Each structure stands twice: as structure tokens, then as C-alpha cells.
Amino acid sequence: xxxxxxxxxxxxxxxxxxxxxxxxxxxxxxxxxxxxxxxxxxxxxxxxxxxxxxxxxxxxxxxxxxxxxxxxxxxxxxxxxxxxxxxxxxxxxxxxxxxxxxxxxxxxxxxxxxxxxxxxxxxxxxxxxxxxxxxxxxxxxxxxxxxxxxxxxxxxxxxxxxxxxxxxxxxxxxxxxxxxxxxxxxxxxxxxxxxxxxxxxxxxxxxxxxxxxxxxxxxxxxxxxxxxxxxxxxxxxxxxxxxxxxxxxxxxxxxxxxxxxxxxxxxxxxx
Amino acid sequence: xxxxxxxxxxxxxxxxxxxxxxxxxxxxxxxxxxxxxxxxxxxxxxxxxxxxxxxxxxxxxxxxxxxxxxxxxxxxxxxxxxxxxxxxxxxxxxxxxxxxxxxxxxxxxxxxxxxxxxxxxxxxxxxxxxxxxxxxxxxxxxxxxxxxxxxxxxxxxxxxxxxxxxxxxxxxxxxxxxxxxxxxxxxxxxxxxxxxxxxxxxxxxxxxxxxxxxxxxxxxxxxxxxxxxxxxxxxxxxxxxxxxxxxxxxxxxxxxxxxxxxxxxxxxxxx
Numbered sequence: 001x002x003x004x005x006x007x008x009x010x011x012x013x014x015x016x017x018x019x020x021x022x023x024x025x026x027x028x029x030x031x032x033x034x035x036x037x038x039x040x041x042x043x044x045x046x047x048x049x050x051x052x053x054x055x056x057x058x059x060x061x062x063x064x065x066x067x068x069x070x071x072x073x074x075x076x077x078x079x080x081x082x083x084x085x086x087x088x089x090x091x092x093x094x095x096x097x098x099x100x101x102x103x104x105x106x107x108x109x110x111x112x113x114x115x116x117x118x119x120x121x122x123x124x125x126x127x128x129x130x131x132x133x134x135x136x137x138x139x140x141x142x143x144x145x146x147x148x149x150x151x152x153x154x155x156x157x158x159x160x161x162x163x164x165x166x167x168x169x170x171x172x173x174x175x176x177x178x179x180x181x182x183x184x185x186x187x188x189x190x191x192x193x194x195x196x197x198x199x200x201x202x203x204x205x206x207x208x209x210x211x212x213x214x215x216x217x218x219x220x221x222x223x224x225x226x227x228x229x230x231x232x233x234x235x236x237x238x239x240x241x242x243x244x245x246x247x248x249x250x251x252x253x254x255x256x257x258x259x260x261x262x263x264x265x266x267x268x269x270x271x
Numbered sequence: 272x273x274x275x276x277x278x279x280x281x282x283x284x285x286x287x288x289x290x291x292x293x294x295x296x297x298x299x300x301x302x303x304x305x306x307x308x309x310x311x312x313x314x315x316x317x318x319x320x321x322x323x324x325x326x327x328x329x330x331x332x333x334x335x336x337x338x339x340x341x342x343x344x345x346x347x348x349x350x351x352x353x354x355x356x357x358x359x360x361x362x363x364x365x366x367x368x369x370x371x372x373x374x375x376x377x378x379x380x381x382x383x384x385x386x387x388x389x390x391x392x393x394x395x396x397x398x399x400x401x402x403x404x405x406x407x408x409x410x411x412x413x414x415x416x417x418x419x420x421x422x423x424x425x426x427x428x429x430x431x432x433x434x435x436x437x438x439x440x441x442x443x444x445x446x447x448x449x450x451x452x453x454x455x456x457x458x459x460x461x462x463x464x465x466x467x468x469x470x471x472x473x474x475x476x477x478x479x480x481x482x483x484x485x486x487x488x489x490x491x492x493x494x495x496x497x498x499x500x501x502x503x504x505x506x507x508x509x510x511x512x513x514x515x516x517x518x519x520x521x522x523x524x525x526x527x528x529x530x531x532x533x534x535x536x537x538x539x540x541x542x
């Protein structure tokens with residue numbers, strides 16, 4: 001008989017999603033957040049930050065692929081990529097599937113990287129690649145630098161606490177200056193069903209700083225509502241320039257990214 | 272402070288999804304199943320059958336629209352519709368948004384209809400429409416009749432217990448004989464992420480009895496994984512013939528229905 005020990009994410013004060021813990025592998029209070037890694041017989045190993053699902057071995061590719069590949073195939077020749085957050089290494093792993101030269105990864109919390117290397121070696125293997133440069137600092141400070149990135153991927157936690165600044169209008173302004181002429185920024189913007197205010201705020205900040213933006217949806221089974229939103233932004237038109245096939249992402253997926261369910265259309269148009 | 276009383280669905284033995292109960296409105300053991308209706312501050316009133324989420328006031332339109340409208344707009348002139356299950360009245364409500372003449376609704380459990388009328392009057396209002404004829408009997412028996420339906424919608428619970436026969440090859444054979452020449456059947460086929468075997472089995476039975484079939488995906492926040500699958504089947508080609516806009520469904524949604532994420536393509540092609 002299985003042990004009756006569960007780990008729950010409070011999706012809001014009235015809704016929670018839980019998994020049975022077959023093994024609690026790590027529980028660390030870092031300088032920034034609580035990090036838990038547990039094992040579940042259905043999802044495999046699972047990473048939580050401050051009690052929220054970040055990734056599970058079973059469904060991590062849904063999110064990692066969908067925040068990465070649309071932007072990567074929309075850029076004419078992505079060589080230099082900036083990842084903000086992404087301390088588990090999954091986004092870097094996906095970026096490395098393209099013909100790139102350099103990744104700068106700005107993860108504020110070194111502990112996330114260390115624990116991911118230990119418990120998710122297949123995901124964090126990207127950190128061994130010589131093209132990946134890790135900066136353990138606040139991304140809001142990092143974007144004060146000059147730079148000339150082709151793609152910026154904002155793989156951060158949700159806009160509460162220390163990550164809130166990464167969804168501000170000032171952040172988008174700074175980030176836009178780090179991009180080359182055809183550069184593309186992409187950010188996760190939460191569940192449009194649970195928290196539509198999140199994407200509305202992001203679009204406001206993005207549209208003030210970019211000529212073009214492209215919201216899209218994709219499934220993530222272990223994130224609240226199972227439906228997640230993202231926004232690509234650029235000063236050049238955004239469209240698919242290359243083919244790519246992953247485990248979730250493929251060209252068909254891209255080609256239907258701008259076909260929105262009515263409720264989502266209503267959200268992004270009221271911005 | 273809110274009461275700490277929760278209602279959980281065990282999505283499988285290692286995963287559960289729960290909502291805080293602000294009021295437990297009904298708990299009835301019918302001849303067929305346990306029926307619970309609870310109130311939650313985020314989702315509104317929620318209907319459970321045997322402990323599984325059937326609908327919530329907040330997200331019911333995702334499922335009701337997506338099982339109904341693709342088939343309805345694919346038929347050249349749907350007049351007679353058979354709904355199997357659908358005791359909450361939501362699918363009938365959506366069907367009535369089209370120019371139809373008659374709905375036969377076969378719900379085995381009269382208690383579901385009675386409780387829906389009492390607690391979900393906006394959803395169950397369709398039962399007051401004179402075009403709706405209710406049959407409280409086993410759908411597997413009902414399909415032994417002769418008939419000439421334009422659209423059959425199988426809005427049943429999952430293929431365990433008394434609903435299992437509704438996913439059998441024999442059922443699809445019988446149902447196909449109840450359809451007119453251009454008739455279309457549509458069925459829900461579960462979460463392709465949590466239970467891919469469900470849709471694989473359905474496609475096997477459907478492809479043995481229909482010349483054309485059309486699987487598709489859509490979001491349902493309160494169903495396991497938040498991602499649900501459906502299959503349309505017909506002996507005539509299936510394509511969109513009319514425009515329609517709902518709260519989730521619209522023409523864009525239909526036009527991207529056959530653009531599949533890679534993992535789903537892999538599932539439906541291995542059938």
C-alpha cells in the first residue's frame with residue numbers, strides 16, 4: 001500500500017493540486033525561496049519553488065519547448081540567446097537544439113542550479129555545454145548592461161515577490177535595448193483562466209516597447225488550469241522562418257499559435 | 272477565515288485536484304453513481320459524479336462548447352440530434368443555439384437531471400425546450416432502435432463502470448447505423464496525457480465503423496491535465512461548413528483543430 005503523504009500547490013486560496021510523495025528528495029530554504037524536490041510515481045521527479053510546480057519529469061517538455069522554439073524559429077539567424085531564470089536548465093537544453101553560438105543565463109538563485117544538476121541531470125546537462133554562461137544575479141540588474149541578443153527568453157517564476165520586476169514596463173524597455181534589430185523577446189504570462197490580469201499587464205508593458213507582439217497558448221498539465229500563455233515581442237514582424245519538431249512543438253503547432261479561443265481573444269484585446 | 276473543508280478528485284492514485292467547499296449542496300447516491308454538488312468561491316457551483324468533476328459554473332463552457340459546435344457546424348443541415356449522457360443539460364443548451372428541430376437525450380440517471388434542474392438552472396434550462404425529449408434508459412439499449420440522426424453527441428462519463436459499453440466497437444457500429452448519410456458522431460475521449468489508451472481504443476472502434484474520423488484537443492481547466500480529447504466520425508468528409516462564435520469556440524478554433532502537438536500526433540497515429 002502506498003504512503004498517504006502528499007505535496008500540494010495552492011493554485012489560489014480555493015483550489016489546490018497535489019501529488020503523492022513517494023520520496024522527498026530535497027527541501028532547501030535558499031536566500032530567495034523554498035526549493036523542494038519530491039518523487040511521484042506518475043510524474044517522476046518534481047521541482048517546486050515556493051510550493052509551486054516548476055517542472056515534472058513527465059511533462060516538463062510541454063513548457064520548455066513552448067517557451068523556446070516559437071521564438072527561436074521566428075528569428076532569421078539566432079546566435080546569441082539570453083535566458084532569464086531557467087535555473088533548471090531545461091530552456092537552455094532546448095535552445096541548444098538550434099544552431100547557436102552563445103547562451104547567457106541569468107538565474108538569481110544558485111541553489112536552483114545546484115539542485116537541478118544533482119536531481120535532474122538530463123535536464124541540467126545543458127550547463128555542461130561550453131556555450132552556456134551562467135550569471136547568478138538579479139536579472140533586473142543584468143539588463144542594465146549593453147548587449148546585442150537575438151533572442152531573450154524570460155523563464156521566470158510568476159510576478160509576485162522578487163520576480164515581479166521582470167514583468168514591469170521598465171524591464172521590457174531595458175530588455176528591448178538588449179536586442180538586435182530582428183531580436184525577439186518571449187515571456188511566460190501565466191494562466192489566462194486563473195489569472196488574466198497577468199497577461200493583460202504584460203501586454204501593456206510589451207506593446208509600449210515593441211512594434212509587434214504575439215500572444216499564444218499551450219498546454220502544461222501541471223500548471224494551474226493546464227493552460228499557459230506566452231507572449232513573443234519584436235520590432236520586426238514575427239512569423240515562422242524554419243521547421244523544427246520536438247516532443248510537443250512542431251510546425252503545425254506554430255502555424256495555429258495565433259488561432260485563439262474566444263475567451264483568450266477577449267482577454268488580450270481588452271488590454 | 273475560510274473553512275478548511277475540501278473536495279478532491281483522485282485523478283489517478285498518485286494525483287489529485289481539489290477545491291475548497293464553501294457549501295455542500297447535495298450528496299445523493301443514485302442507482303448508478305454518487306452525485307455531489309458543492310460550492311466553491313472560485314469555480315462557483317460544481318457537479319461531481321463518482322468523485323469526478325463533471326462541470327463547474329466557471330469553466331463548463333469549455334467542454335460543452337467543444338464537444339458540441341465542431342460537429343454541429345460540420346454537418347450540412349443538422350435537424351435531429353441525439354445526445355447520449357448530458358444529464359446536466361449543457362450540451363443540449365449548446366445544440367439549441369443551432370437551427371435544429373429535435374433533440375433526443377438519453378441519460379441513464381434521472382437523478383442527474385433532477386439535481387441539475389435544481390442547482391444549475393441556467394445550464395439545465397434546455398430541458399424546458401419542447402424540442403428536447405428525455406429518455407432515462409441505458410444508451411447501449413437505446414442505440415438498438417432505428418433512427419436517422421444528423422448528429423450524435425456522446426457526452427458520457429469515462430469508460431469505466433456502466434459507461435464502458437459506450438466506447439466499445441459494437442456501440443460505434445450501432446451508432447453509425449442511426450446516422451443519416453452525412454451524419455456525424457462525436458465523443459469525448461479523455462485526457463491524452465493522463466490516459467492515452469482511452470483515445471487509442473476509441474479510434475480503433477471508430478475507424479472500424481466510419482470512413483472518416485477527426486480527433487481534436489481543447490482545454491478544460493478542471494479535467495485531469497487540463498487538456499481533453501474528442502473524436503468526430505462520419506462516412507462523409509468532415510470540415511467546417513458554417514460560422515459560429517461561442518465563449519470558447521470560434522471559427523479560428525475549428526480551423527486549427529487538426530493542428531496537433533507532436534505527442535498527440537504520436538498517440539493517434541499508433542492506434
